[in-house]
Amino acid sequence: MIWYGKLPDRWSEKKISEVFSERKIKVSDKDFAALSVSKGGIVPQIATVAKSNDSDNRKKVCKGDFVINSRSDRRGSSGVSNYDGSVSLINIVLTPRHYENARYWHYLLKSHSFIEEYYRNGRGIVADLWTTRYSEMKTIYLPVPPREEQDKIVRFLDWKVSQINKLINAKKKEIALLKELHRAAISETVKNCNGTVVRIGRVLKKLNRSYSINDDVLICSNSGAVFFRGNRKLGVISDKEDIFQGVENGDLLIHGMDTWHGAIGISDFSGKCTTVVHVCDTEQDKRYIKYYLQMLAFAKLYKAISNGVRQNTSDFRSWQKAGSIEIVLPSIDDQKNIADFLDKKCAEFENVKIKLEKDISLLSEYRTRLISDVVTGKMDVRGIAVPDFDAVGEMAETEVTDEADEVLAVEESSLDVEEVKVVAAKKPKQQKHSFGFEDAVVLAVLVKEFGSNDHPFTAFDGQKFPYLFHRHVEGVAKGYEKFAAGPYNRALKHKTAQPIAIKKNYIRRHVGKYRGFVVDANILEAETYFNKWFGADTLRWMDQFRCIPNRKAELELLTTVDMAMVELRKANKPITVANVKNVIQSNKAWKAKLTRPIFSDENIDRAIKWSERLFGTASNQPKEG
Numbered sequence: 001m002i003w004y005g006k007l008p009d010r011w012s013e014k015k016i017s018e019v020f021s022e023r024k025i026k027v028s029d030k031d032f033a034a035l036s037v038s039k040g041g042i043v044p045q046i047a048t049v050a051k052s053n054d055s056d057n058r059k060k061v062c063k064g065d066f067v068i069n070s071r072s073d074r075r076g077s078s079g080v081s082n083y084d085g086s087v088s089l090i091n092i093v094l095t096p097r098h099y100e101n102a103r104y105w106h107y108l109l110k111s112h113s114f115i116e117e118y119y120r121n122g123r124g125i126v127a128d129l130w131t132t133r134y135s136e137m138k139t140i141y142l143p144v145p146p147r148e149e150q151d152k153i154v155r156f157l158d159w160k161v162s163q164i165n166k167l168i169n170a171k172k173k174e175i176a177l178l179k180e181l182h183r184a185a186i187s188e189t190v191k192n193c194n195g196t197v198v199r200i201g202r203v204l205k206k207l208n209r210s211y212s213i214n215d216d217v218l219i220c221s222n223s224g225a226v227f228f229r230g231n232r233k234l235g236v237i238s239d240k241e242d243i244f245q246g247v248e249n250g251d252l253l254i255h256g257m258d259t260w261h262g263a264i265g266i267s268d269f270s271g272k273c274t275t276v277v278h279v280c281d282t283e284q285d286k287r288y289i290k291y292y293l294q295m296l297a298f299a300k301l302y303k304a305i306s307n308g309v310r311q312n313t314s315d316f317r318s319w320q321k322a323g324s325i326e327i328v329l330p331s332i333d334d335q336k337n338i339a340d341f342l343d344k345k346c347a348e349f350e351n352v353k354i355k356l357e358k359d360i361s362l363l364s365e366y367r368t369r370l371i372s373d374v375v376t377g378k379m380d381v382r383g384i385a386v387p388d389f390d391a392v393g394e395m396a397e398t399e400v401t402d403e404a405d406e407v408l409a410v411e412e413s414s415l416d417v418e419e420v421k422v423v424a425a426k427k428p429k430q431q432k433h434s435f436g437f438e439d440a441v442v443l444a445v446l447v448k449e450f451g452s453n454d455h456p457f458t459a460f461d462g463q464k465f466p467y468l469f470h471r472h473v474e475g476v477a478k479g480y481e482k483f484a485a486g487p488y489n490r491a492l493k494h495k496t497a498q499p500i501a502i503k504k505n506y507i508r509r510h511v512g513k514y515r516g517f518v519v520d521a522n523i524l525e526a527e528t529y530f531n532k533w534f535g536a537d538t539l540r541w542m543d544q545f546r547c548i549p550n551r552k553a554e555l556e557l558l559t560t561v562d563m564a565m566v567e568l569r570k571a572n573k574p575i576t577v578a579n580v581k582n583v584i585q586s587n588k589a590w591k592a593k594l595t596r597p598i599f600s601d602e603n604i605d606r607a608i609k610w611s612e613r614l615f616g617t618a619s620n621q622p623k624e625g
Contacts, residue, residue: 003117004143004376011145011377017138019105020094025060032060032086037069040393041079041106042087058086059093064102066094066109068118070131080106092134101150107157108142108375112368143376153374156381162392164367169395171356171363178356182349183298189342190295195330200289201323204280209246211272217244218271220253224294226267244272247279252286254278254293256317262297264290278322285332287339292327299524303452436496438533442466443497444506444526448519449539450546456516457507462498463488464555465542471562471615472541473534482587486560501526553598560584560593561607562615577604
């Protein structure tokens with residue numbers, strides 16, 4: 001039976017090869033910008049994505065082409081491209097043979113019904129190793145409505161899908177805000193407790209339970225829940241049995257690698273888990289200890305005491321290291337009262353979250369069914385009047401709500417009711433702040449992201465990272481002069497960033513083998529301001545400079561060449577290696593650079609291209625002041 005069933009008489013049906021031809025032109029991403037094929041469609045590839053060394057071996061994509069990932073289309077990785085560019089060879093690029101409505105094909109070929117048919121025509125051992133080639137998909141029949149009806153279908157679906165997306169997005173925002181309220185309830189309740197400061201190694205006993213080879217695998221998740229892994233694709237589990245340990249109902253689990261993320265929970269099940277997890281028992285109240293350790297995760301304090309160079313490599317697999325974590329331990333009665341209170345509050349948040357997730361699931365199912373019914377002719381939309389509407393895409397899971405636009409209207413007493421609602425609020429006026437305070441906030445967050453006790457944030461980092469940050473955010477880095485180590489802003493050290501951040505206890509000078517800065521007690525305050533002013537995307541952009549080889553020399557090269565390029569653009573001079581060298585040569589503090597290998601002609605040319613990739617090639621750079 002054909003996958004789309006019986007079609008209206010006015011519709012025709014054609015094989016994919018009759019509607020599309022395969023575009024197989026190989027190009028380089030140096031000439032055609034790299035694109036990513038995602039669940040959200042075809043998008044420009046982000047700078048920090050892992051790239052293949054074979055950058056010259058890609059497929060050309062033109063606007064209007066339909067691109068489909070031959071291995072992950074069952075997850076919806078496909079779409080019509082709005083860009084010219086290139087994709088990896090694993091993708092199939094289809095170009096329409098005739099003038100059709102590209103958005104109709106977008107809806108049809110991303111519909112659940114077609115995805116299942118596409119998958120059925122492929123081959124592989126298991127779902128994760130499944131591939132559908134063009135030779136296998138080209139004979140699949142497609143429903144083809146008249147062009148005029150294609151246009152009506154697209155307008156109808158754009159309208160209805162936008163309505164559904166708007167509802168889904170609102171519920172996702174509620175979940176995001178509930179998550180923050182959930183964390184705040186734990187943090188505010190636990191961090192103000194009075195008691196004795198102890199290391200958890202003194203109150204927790206690390207266990208080494210035996211297990212059976214037939215025991216089910218348990219996951220200690222980032223949400224603090226412990227559950228059976230089952231068939232969920234969560235991490236890679238080795239076939240070796242010696243990497244496991246036993247778990248009993250009621251054991252406290254602390255994930256040694258995901259501690260920073262809050263992967264600390266009490267198991268309601270018996271089974272086995274990996275030895276990366278610390279399985280513990282105690283005579284104290286386990287629930288209180290769990291909440292306290294989660295509070296430390298929410299405050300992002302594990303990074304500062306771990307031996308990882310960044311937050312997501314904070315390593316507490318050593319019990320000696322994990323056991324050194326300090327907590328405040330009240331009396332056993334107070335522990336129980338606090339845990340009882342938080343158990344109740346967290347259960348209320350979880351109940352609301354479950355309801356919202358169910359609503360999202362139902363809306364998503366309705367959207368899927370609606371699209372399939374319309375693009376296969378089961379629902380006739382020709383006579384439906386479509387009003388003016390605002391197009392709304394579905395919010396990605398990583399997007400967060402702007403707390404200035406919406407507030408969670410929850411009073412202490414209202415937490416006993418079944419539902420918590422998000423209500424609109426008037427946008428408050430932005431509190432004015434000085435550029436000096438902004439410098440301090442930026443420096444503090446950069447210290448947190450790129451520094452640690454083992455590798456503190458150096459004075460060099462404190463000049464080059466803010467330079468790159470402001471070039472990215474504002475197009476110009478103000479106040480920088482030509483010093484021997486490259487661009488240097490005196491104010492950051494003597495007037496603004498360092499002194500203000502130290503005074504406000506955002507950062508402190510590191511005492512140890514290496515000199516530099518590490519975070520201090522009030523770093524959360526700085527993060528709050530940073531997220532409000534700049535958002536998380538900026539830090540994700542900055543992450544590309546974290547692990548580059550020979551980082552100090554490379555950043556000196558990049559920032560020096562970039563500053564010279566800015567100067568050349570202001571003078572309306574072409575950007576060439578010779579002109580960049582002239583700028584460097586003409587400055588007393590800089591000219592010695594040209595005698596160093598890192599400032600060879602080849603490396604200067606590389607830095608020019610690097611700068612253009614990062615900041616663009618426009619000659620109308622923003623002016624200072």
